[in-house]
Amino acid sequence: MLAFVVRRLFYGFFVVLGVLFLLFILFFAVASPDDIARRALGEKALPQALEVWKVNHGYDKPLWPWQARDNLLADHFRSMLSFDFGRSDADDVPIARRLRQGAGVSLSLTVPIFVLGLGLAVLLSLFVAFFRETYIDTSGVFLCVLAMSVSILLYIVGAQYLVAKLLRWFPISGYDPDLRVVARFLAMPVLVGVLSGVGGDVRFYRTVFVEETSRDYVRTARSKGAGELRVMIFHVLRNGMIPILTRVVLAIPFLFMGALLLESFFGIPGLGSMTVDAINNNDFATLRVMVFIGSLLFVLGQVITDVSYSLVDPRVRLE
Amino acid sequence: MLPPYLWSNLAVLLLFGAGVALGVYLRRNRLWREALSSLVRRRPLAIAALCLYVLVGLLDSVAWVGGPAAGADTVAAHEARSVIDRVFAGTPESSYSAPLATVSFYGAQPLESPRGHLLGTDILGRDVLYRTLKGARVALLIGGLTSLISIPLALLFGVGAGYFGGRLDDAVFFLISTLASMPSLLLLIALIMVMGRSTLSVCVALGITSWIGFARLARAETLKLRELDYVQAARALGVRDRRIVLRHILPNLAHLVVITLVLMFSGLVLSEVILAWLGIGVDGSWGQMIDQARDEFSRDPIIWWNISAAGGALFGLLLAVNFIGDALRDILDPRTLREDA
Numbered sequence: 001m002l003a004f005v006v007r008r009l010f011y012g013f014f015v016v017l018g019v020l021f022l023l024f025i026l027f028f029a030v031a032s033p034d035d036i037a038r039r040a041l042g043e044k045a046l047p048q049a050l051e052v053w054k055v056n057h058g059y060d061k062p063l064w065p066w067q068a069r070d071n072l073l074a075d076h077f078r079s080m081l082s083f084d085f086g087r088s089d090a091d092d093v094p095i096a097r098r099l100r101q102g103a104g105v106s107l108s109l110t111v112p113i114f115v116l117g118l119g120l121a122v123l124l125s126l127f128v129a130f131f132r133e134t135y136i137d138t139s140g141v142f143l144c145v146l147a148m149s150v151s152i153l154l155y156i157v158g159a160q161y162l163v164a165k166l167l168r169w170f171p172i173s174g175y176d177p178d179l180r181v182v183a184r185f186l187a188m189p190v191l192v193g194v195l196s197g198v199g200g201d202v203r204f205y206r207t208v209f210v211e212e213t214s215r216d217y218v219r220t221a222r223s224k225g226a227g228e229l230r231v232m233i234f235h236v237l238r239n240g241m242i243p244i245l246t247r248v249v250l251a252i253p254f255l256f257m258g259a260l261l262l263e264s265f266f267g268i269p270g271l272g273s274m275t276v277d278a279i280n281n282n283d284f285a286t287l288r289v290m291v292f293i294g295s296l297l298f299v300l301g302q303v304i305t306d307v308s309y310s311l312v313d314p315r316v317r318l319e
Numbered sequence: 320m321l322p323p324y325l326w327s328n329l330a331v332l333l334l335f336g337a338g339v340a341l342g343v344y345l346r347r348n349r350l351w352r353e354a355l356s357s358l359v360r361r362r363p364l365a366i367a368a369l370c371l372y373v374l375v376g377l378l379d380s381v382a383w384v385g386g387p388a389a390g391a392d393t394v395a396a397h398e399a400r401s402v403i404d405r406v407f408a409g410t411p412e413s414s415y416s417a418p419l420a421t422v423s424f425y426g427a428q429p430l431e432s433p434r435g436h437l438l439g440t441d442i443l444g445r446d447v448l449y450r451t452l453k454g455a456r457v458a459l460l461i462g463g464l465t466s467l468i469s470i471p472l473a474l475l476f477g478v479g480a481g482y483f484g485g486r487l488d489d490a491v492f493f494l495i496s497t498l499a500s501m502p503s504l505l506l507l508i509a510l511i512m513v514m515g516r517s518t519l520s521v522c523v524a525l526g527i528t529s530w531i532g533f534a535r536l537a538r539a540e541t542l543k544l545r546e547l548d549y550v551q552a553a554r555a556l557g558v559r560d561r562r563i564v565l566r567h568i569l570p571n572l573a574h575l576v577v578i579t580l581v582l583m584f585s586g587l588v589l590s591e592v593i594l595a596w597l598g599i600g601v602d603g604s605w606g607q608m609i610d611q612a613r614d615e616f617s618r619d620p621i622i623w624w625n626i627s628a629a630g631g632a633l634f635g636l637l638l639a640v641n642f643i644g645d646a647l648r649d650i651l652d653p654r655t656l657r658e659d660a
Binding site: 011014015016018019023024027031145146148149150152154157161165185254257258260261280284290291295298 | 332334493494496497498499500501502505506508509512513514529533585589592593596597598599608610613616626630633634637638641642645
């Protein structure tokens with residue numbers, strides 16, 4: 001077990017190195033430091049101004065190790081792997097500070113979406129699977145496909161119009177870390193987040209559950225006299241959790257990254273809106289850090305998935 | 320010599336041609352013919368809807384220079400205009416107009432064509448129905464061109480890695496895990512920011528981020544197929560690798576290609592909507608229309624027809640494609656492709 005975890009972590013480390021190299025190719029070799037400086041300062045910036053900007057942001061070195069000992073490739077790997085992310089290209093704020101401030105805010109949005117979404121999706125899909133091959137099942141799947149075909153942008157605009165403008169239940173957007181009022185600001189983004197994801201999830205979980213109901217152990221349980229409801233909850237649900245876990249555990253690390261659209265539409269100052277700002281301001285330094293952290297979390301999530309597999313399913317051996 | 324403005328029109332025609340050729344080729348095979356007819360039986364409405372979108376997209380792809388332009392617009396007279404452009408020629412207004420706007424915005428100019436706008440006009444006086452119809456071509460282009468980039472890429476890497484194994488497999492698997500571990504939306508955005516904004520770079524970026532899932536599936540399937548008796552027999556008879564891959568491996572992946580093609584489509588178009596909102600989408604797409612119209616939603620009196628037209632058209636296309644994809648998966652492959660998360 002331990003040997004497996006160590007080996008997976010080792011492989012994951014190499015994957016992260018690969019990601020860093022790809023990032024370097026993208027942000028230094030393809031978009032050269034000159035391009036980045038010009039994007040930051042504008043097309044008509046003087047050459048001297050570009051040079052000064054490059055010196056200030058540490059872009060004034062040669063790219064590759066064979067050009068000079070002190071090069072950008074080494075800098076890039078060193079700063080990322082030591083989590084010393086430096087300053088934003090756009091406004092010189094330390095990126096690490098932004099990350100610390102934004103992560104908590106993002107979690108306050110994404111964790112409720114995750115928990116409520118998972119609970120709702122499992123409940124609904126069990127319900128639909130219980131009535132499999134009846135009109136309840138067919139119309140349930142129909143509704144799911146309907147929900148999946150709507151862009152999240154439309155969900156957001158629609159909710160803001162209907163819930164906030166017409167019904168005036170919640171503020172249109174905004175955020176206040178004060179615990180007494182934060183729920184008022186988070187209610188609508190959480191609602192939209194759950195709704196936009198639930199269609200695809202229910203459809204997927206339903207397939208899993210329906211497939212489980214044709215297994216031998218289900219027939220055995222029925223012949224022992226277990227009622228259909230009992231079979232669903234105590235037998236099918238537990239066995240169906242394995243494929244569901246793969247999908248769910250992998251999503252947990254990304255909760256830290258926040259939700260790009262929800263945060264920026266509802267004015268929540270988390271990591272998602274920070275990323276959107278970075279995109280709009282051509283802030284390549286912040287964007288690099290976000291991609292790096294995202295892949296780091298993904299690799300960790302994969303290791304956790306593999307380990308949790310062995311905990312849930314005794315048949316899985318980690319070799 | 321082709322004028323440069325025709326390239327995207329040519330791309331749509333090529334896509335359509337490829338689709339027709341594929342259809343004709345598939346009809347010759349009994350299994351595929353039965354699958355197709357059972358698809359038509361199960362999803363007649365969705366297929367009719369998809370055909371309608373394709374027809375509109377094609378009508379917008381046949382473009383030529385000349386003919387009467389809109390009013391006294393001398394610039395337009397020298398540009399290639401499609402069938403759709405010509406149908407809607409001569410209907411510019413100055414701003415929002417009848418029949419949907421009840422109040423006149425920016426002064427009361429008389430309407431150029433009082434009965435000409437079924438879905439009203441947008442803030443610049445462009446006909447909404449016209450822009451919505453033009454979006455069909457863009458959406459089909461995004462989905463189609465991207466699939467043309469990503470599916471061959473996935474087959475090349477996936478089948479190569481699965482069939483030859485060894486070092487190549489290790490290298491491809493590493494590449495796949497590396498790309499898969501990057502947040503796909505951020506990678507997409509980074510690629511477009513680095514390559515610059517254009518229809519082609521959006522499609523290339525989408526292609527690069529979307530081939531991974533199918534490559535993984537193709538690799539796993541090839542690993543299985545490679546061990547089957549008839550492949551072993553072919554190898555024992557001294558058949559070359561290239562021939563084995565072409566004759567025995569690829570035809571057995573064909574159904575997965577078709578299913579992936581359809582299932583991928585809606586994801587691609589939905590991604591473009593998000594890109595459009597970030598200001599790096601494709602010009603003339605429904606995503607861009609929705610993005611431009613979302614502020615109008617808070618006006619008073621509310622401007623609802625822009626966003627509803629674009630959103631409705633998008634919804635209709637995705638609904639049709641999703642239903643067809645579901646049915647296709649049931650018909651062609653009930654087991655292996657449950658849904659990659």
